[in-house]
Amino acid sequence: MEKVDLGFYERTNVLKIANDLLGKLMVTSWNGKQSIGRIVEVEAYNGIVDKASHAFGGRRTSRTEIMYGRGGTAYVYLCYGIHHLFNIVTNKRDIPHAVLIRALEPVEGIDLMLQRTGKVKVDHSLASGPGNVSKAMGILTRHSGEDLLGKQIFLAYDNFSLRKSEIIATSRIGVDYAAEDALLPYRFFIWNNVYVSAKKSLEVVGVEKRAYKSIPSKQSI
DNA sequence: CTGACGATTCACT
DNA sequence: GTGAATCGTCAGC
Numbered sequence: 001m002e003k004v005d006l007g008f009y010e011r012t013n014v015l016k017i018a019n020d021l022l023g024k025l026m027v028t029s030w031n032g033k034q035s036i037g038r039i040v041e042v043e044a045y046n047g048i049v050d051k052a053s054h055a056f057g058g059r060r061t062s063r064t065e066i067m068y069g070r071g072g073t074a075y076v077y078l079c080y081g082i083h084h085l086f087n088i089v090t091n092k093r094d095i096p097h098a099v100l101i102r103a104l105e106p107v108e109g110i111d112l113m114l115q116r117t118g119k120v121k122v123d124h125s126l127a128s129g130p131g132n133v134s135k136a137m138g139i140l141t142r143h144s145g146e147d148l149l150g151k152q153i154f155l156a157y158d159n160f161s162l163r164k165s166e167i168i169a170t171s172r173i174g175v176d177y178a179a180e181d182a183l184l185p186y187r188f189f190i191w192n193n194v195y196v197s198a199k200k201s202l203e204v205v206g207v208e209k210r211a212y213k214s215i216p217s218k219q220s221i
Numbered sequence: 222c223t224g225a226c227g228a229t230t231c232a233c234t
Numbered sequence: 235g236t237g238a239a240t241c242g243t244c245a246g247c
Contacts, residue, residue, distance in 0.1 A: 043228070052228070063243060081241035083229050100228055131229050141242085174228055223247085234236080 001025065004155040009071035009090050009148065014097040017090050018044035018188050019167060021099060025107065025156045028137045035112050035137050037104025037127050038160065041189035041196045043172045045098045047091070052178035052186075055096035066145050067096035074153055076134070076144040083131030086139050088148065088155075102173075102187070103128045104136070105195045113137070129197040166191045173198050 004024060011017055027036050045053040047067075054064045054077075066075045067089055075087040075098055091097040104127035106113055113119075113126055113136040127136040134140070139153070148154050169185040176182050189196045 045228075054228080061244070077228085078240095078242055080227055080229050080239080082239065083227095085228060087228085098228095102228090125230095129230070172228070177227090223245105225245095226241105226243095230239090232236105232238090 001156045001158050003149070004157060006072050006149060009088065010092055011071075012091055012095075014044045014046055014090050014099060015186065017097075018042045018099045018186070021088070021101075021155070022167060022188060022190055023157075023160045023162045025158060026101065026104060026133075026137065026153075027156055028139060028153050030138070030152050033109065033112050033138070035109030036107040037113075037133070037137065038107050039101055039103075039155075040105050040193045041101075041103035041128075042187070043100040043102055044186040044188070045087070045100065046186070047096045047098075050178075050184075050186075051181040052172060052175035052184075053096070053098070055098075064096065067098055068094050069145070071097075072148045074139075074143055074146040074148055076139060076141050078141050079131070084134040084140050085130045086134045086137070086143075100130055101133050102130045103189070103195050103197045104133050105193065106136070124194045126195075128195045132197075162190065 021039050021042050024039050025036050026039055047053055047055055048058045050056055055067050069089055070093045071090040073089040075089050076084055079085050087098040087100045089098050106126050116138055117135050127133050146153050168189055168191050170187050171183050172187045
């Protein structure tokens with residue numbers, strides 16, 4: 001298991017990074033408690049030109065400031081007053097790209113995940129859905145700003161690999177307010193993986209496997 | 222200071 | 235399919 005390095009996070013194409021995150025291992029380790037999950041579903045948020053992004057239009061607030069930090073930083077925020085959503089900041093400082101981790105396949109420390117989620121046995125929902133990912137891994141908003149090159153929260157890779165044909169791209173979940181940008185195929189997941197969330201909405205959408213080639217890059221508003 | 226609301230989940234119909 | 239839970243964040247006054 002090798003830790004994902006800074007170069008991976010600092011790349012400029014957030015859609016490419018989102019694709020590359022599929023199959024990677026997410027690790028949390030504190031108080032001697034380690035949990036590992038394999039990333040099976042993500043969503044890309046393309047910074048200031050993306051109406052679904054918290055940083056749309058260059059918006060800077062105390063909360064979103066983290067997104068303007070260096071790639072390889074955790075951005076965690078509270079949603080609906082209940083759910084802690086874990087994102088990975090990408091690109092260079094001042095370019096607020098991010099990738100939301102939406103689902104994990106539990107790999108290690110599963111007893112801890114069960115304990116944290118209050119579940120009795122493993123099922124498809126253990127770390128499926130962005131709120132459940134954080135709950136199972138023990139991530140809270142206080143971890144926002146944490147360095148992903150550190151020892152507490154980081155990503156790693158092993159021998160696992162995916163073919164491009166195993167990656168499905170669809171529109172993102174819960175971003176209807178983003179008008180036309182709600183339709184962009186910025187959600188990626190592993191085909192046929194049982195831990196992927198919101199399956200009902202799939203209906204085998206028009207699969208856009210090369211979505212990242214059409215990424216908008218203009219930096220004006 | 223106030224009010225509206227969200228990158229969600231779960232139980233229930 | 236519908237609605238409740240629940241609170242930090244943010245715009246507006």
